[in-house]
Amino acid sequence: MNVFREGKNLAVNVVTDVVHHWKKPGGKNQVSYREIVNLGLGGMGQQFVTALTGYLGLSVGNTLIGSTIGITPMHIQYLSMISTVLNIFFVVLRGKLVDNTRTKWGRFRPYIAIMGFPLILMSAIYIYLPVPTLPYTQKLILTACFTLAIAMVLPLFTDTYSELQTVISSNSAERAKIIAINSIIYSMAPTLTGLFVPILADLTGGYTNINTYRYVLVPVAALGVGMNLFTAFGCKERVVSSKNYVQKVNILEGTLEIFRNKHWWIRTVSGWIGFLEGSAGVIFGWIFIYGTQDYTMYGIMNTVNGTASGLAMFATPFLLKWLGNRKLLLWHNGLNIVFVIGMLLSFKIPLLFFFFNYLNSFVNALSIVYNNVMHAEVKDYQQYISGKRMDFAFGVAGMIGLPITLSSGLVLPYFYELFGVTTNYDILFDPTIRNTFFGMLCVLSIVGAALNLIPFFFYSLSVEKHRNIVKALEYRALFDDYVNDCLDDERVIETIEGINETYGYLNAPQTDFKALRAEVRSARGKSEKKKARKALKDAKQLLVEKDAARYLINELDKFKKPEMLTKVRLAQQLAQAPMDALANLDGTALFQNEPDHKASRKMIRQTDKMVEKIRKNFPNGIVIPDESKLQSALDMPSKTAAENRARTKAIKSAEKELDTYHNTLKVYLNAKELVREYEISKTILPDMEKRYQEIMSRRTDSVKA
Secondary structure (H helix, E strand, O other): OOHHHHHHHHHHHHHHHHHOOOOOOOOOOOOHHHHHHHHHHHHHHHHHHHHHHHHHHHOOOHHHHHHHHHHHHHHHHHHOOOHHHHHHHHHHHHHHHHOOEEEEEOHHHHHHHHHHHHHHHHHHHHHHHHHHHOOHHHHHHHHHHHHHHHHHHHHHHHHHHHHHHOOOOOOHHHHHHHHHHHHHHHHHHHHHHHHHHHHHHOOOOOOOOOHHHHHHHHHHHHHHHHHHHHHHHOOOOOOOOOOOOOOOOOOOHHHHHHHOOHHHHHHHHHHHHOOOOOOOHHHHHHHHHHHHOOOHHHHHHHHHHHHHHHHHHHHHHHHHHHHHHHHHHHHHHHHHHHHHHHHHOOOOOHHHHHHHHHHHHHHHHHHHHHHHHHEEEEEEEEHHHHOOOOHHHHHHHHHHHHHHHHHHHHHHHHHHHHOOOOOOHHHHHOHHHHHHHHHHHHHHHHHHHHHHHHHHOOOOOOHHHHHHHHHHHHHHHHHHHHHHHHHHHOHHHHHHHHHHHHHHHHHHHOOHHHHHHHHHHHOHHHHHHHHHHHHHHHHHHHHHHHOOOHHHHHHOOOOOOOHHHHHHHOOOOOOOHHHHHHHHHHHHOOOOOOOHHHHHHHHHHHHHHHHHHHHOOOOOOOOOOOOHHHHHHHOOOOOHHHHHHHHHHHHHHHHHHHHHHHHHHHHHHHHHHHHHHHHHHOOOHHHHHHHHHHHHHHHHHHHHH
């Protein structure tokens, strides 16, 4: 009864909150519920559009391009390889285009509003043209033109929506809530298409008939473009911009820094060698398309199968808390192998196959959440080791595997054609050929899952290590606020207690595991046994915490290490030089009293290169740019086309001055920053500890009073 009452009260509170804050956000929130719903409706629209554009994707299992149009698997893969190579250029072009977009609607919403129309137009033209009846060479050329164009444009439509979610609120807690609600809303779209599209496809000849794409999927996508406008015109971008210039990370430099990240390598190599893992993904749909040919049942089963993702997304946070990222990933891939083996043994029995496919869909959907978590942790680790926040550079770094990606992509099309699946997938209506082919796909998936699993046995970025990495990053971020005397009490408390927690683990006495194991063996009774096992488990966890503590301790003790003190000494010598004398510096002369070691030789080289740049870029003397010019340019009006052009020109001019200054004097400015950090590090912790004691004392006195 209490549970029912609590549930009722919760429902009433939720409804009341939504009604009261439908148009105006409450408390410290920045986003109303109406805006959240607009975001979700636009997300549904995007899903409806991608339901169509997905069939124009360059995948060998694509029933439109492969079976209906009649392009061979190997030619589809060749087009995919061309798309991958072209994307090297277009990923940079799209980044520059979006990053330099500054309108009164923001950076992302203009693309969300506009780019759906050319996508649906290109898709519809291709589908309504008589492509299936053309000679093979002509259909291949048309397919290449349309699919490659769509592949290059699509990210401007989908990625801008993803990025909008990151700036819809500057409050991280509110943003997390918005994303959770939004995922529930837009996930209704694939549920609806999974149910109704197969049923409607049964009326238009099935997935091997072009009419299904013309009269079912094109109208669905057109509806999606309309729904997408809810997000474009019903949401806002809330970016907190600093008035100070933030130096941009050089792409090449950032890429080279990423190559030092072992955890990035593990995830990347896993993707390279596990490319066959998804081979069996087409079997579920093809059983109904080429086997039972029961599209109504396919729609129903597809809808039921879709619930696996929802259950997985609900369960993942609990599983992450229980197992951690690495263990959950290992369990996911291990179970994936088990369930695909079950699919291999049961694909002749649709209901039994569905059971194993459902379980496999569940474990695969776990990765939707934990992969994003792992990616964020790897980026935090990158920031920890390099001191820079990398985002776009990760995509560029991934290009190093382009030859592997291109060559491995030929494997699956080779097997398709080996089994006779070329321009006519109708041979799959033959149960003998279909069963043999499905068996091969399952075996390939098992091999891919096993290979994907291997690198992660070496993945060591645990929850405990990441927690200390975040503490270290937060400690670095304190320096500016400490100097400006704008640290609030809560931040002081959080920092000191976090540091004390880590030192508590580090200074805890060593555990006698031999004695603890003996206690487990000798314990009598269920209660004593449970207590002894818990003590052993806590001791093992303490070892994990001790190992993870080094990430924070290394940051706190950074300026106690001889190699760092050497860098500080070199930086002090450079930082003492007057700015107007930098053009006449001689690195060898400046550091002549330093011992001949790697750090001094590197500093001499960097200083001499900096001097060359200064003489080239500032022949009449160094001019320090006015950082307020950038903010003034950003504040310029942009209501008319002329005003927008003037604003864009002013922003580019201000950014160019700042970029030239910072890139030219990078070594000198970095030296001054290192010296500054060194000086702050001497006093920041003692002062914060003193303030922490004062805060806690005041709170204690307040409670007593």
